[in-house]
Amino acid sequence: MAYDPIHQFRIEPIVPIHVGGLDFSFTNSALFMVLTVAVGAGFLILATASRAVVPGRWQSSAEIVYEFVEKTLRDSAGSEGMRFFPFVFSLFMFVLVANLWGMFPYFFTVTSQIIVTAALALSVILLVIVYGFWKNGLHFFKLFVPSGVPKVILPFIVVIEVLSFVSRPISLSIRLFANMLAGHITLKVFAGFVVLLGSAGFLGVVGAVLPLLGTIALTALEFLVAALQAYVFAILTSLYINDAIHPGH
């Protein structure tokens, strides 16, 4: 068993599929994305299947998730932004369930791959740009010209605003990716300490309790971070959508 903490991020093909020199293998990453969609969609569909007016426990929990994301989107983007609710809700559920799947031992964390989070962030930014131009035309560039700025420093402000807009997809993807990566590496390093100490005689086994407690505390923290990162991804998406609908601060 490899003690190094990087081994867990290796992508391994489960069903090798090669088409014309390109690799379309069904990998462990793909498997967990399928599981994420299955659990996320399955939970929501099954929980609301009965459509009771007075919800039972399962339906109530699904409604809590729905209203949580609805509140987030409505507060940030207003009623006009609600047309993007399916998109934001799907993003939230995907990131949340993918993060939670990665918490189980030996399971692969889909969102710890930069390509996955970059794809999600890119879809958000493309939506913002395309919808922003489609709805506002060239008025969309008002986003980079905040009101109430003295004309003297306006050119510099515009440059800074453009840079800050360009950095949005980068920070959106790296925030989620690095949080998941760092969390899981730290977890594996602490777990490695437990094994290392435990193999050092009786005193070592006694001392190994300390990194074990650390691993337990870190796992609790990782559950919090998993949910938190999903919420942050959703709220930032809502804020960027608000910028697309109402450009200009």
Place this chain on the structure above:
Amino acid sequence: MELAAAKALGAGIACIGMGTAGIGLGHIFGNYLAGAIRNPAAADGQFGRLIFGFAVTEALGIFSLLVALILLFT
């Protein structure tokens, strides 16, 4: 200086970024607590913004951790 040594040094220096991120986080939560003690009724309403501010500040600390990890493991 050999490359591996320089990379290890760089990784150590990158950890300063995490310290400054900690300062930023303490600032945010300290201000939230100071406001919450003055006006407990309004505290819960701002909790969402608190968590959002925490996450974006923490992100910068994580970026510097990412730099350190890249230096150590590639």
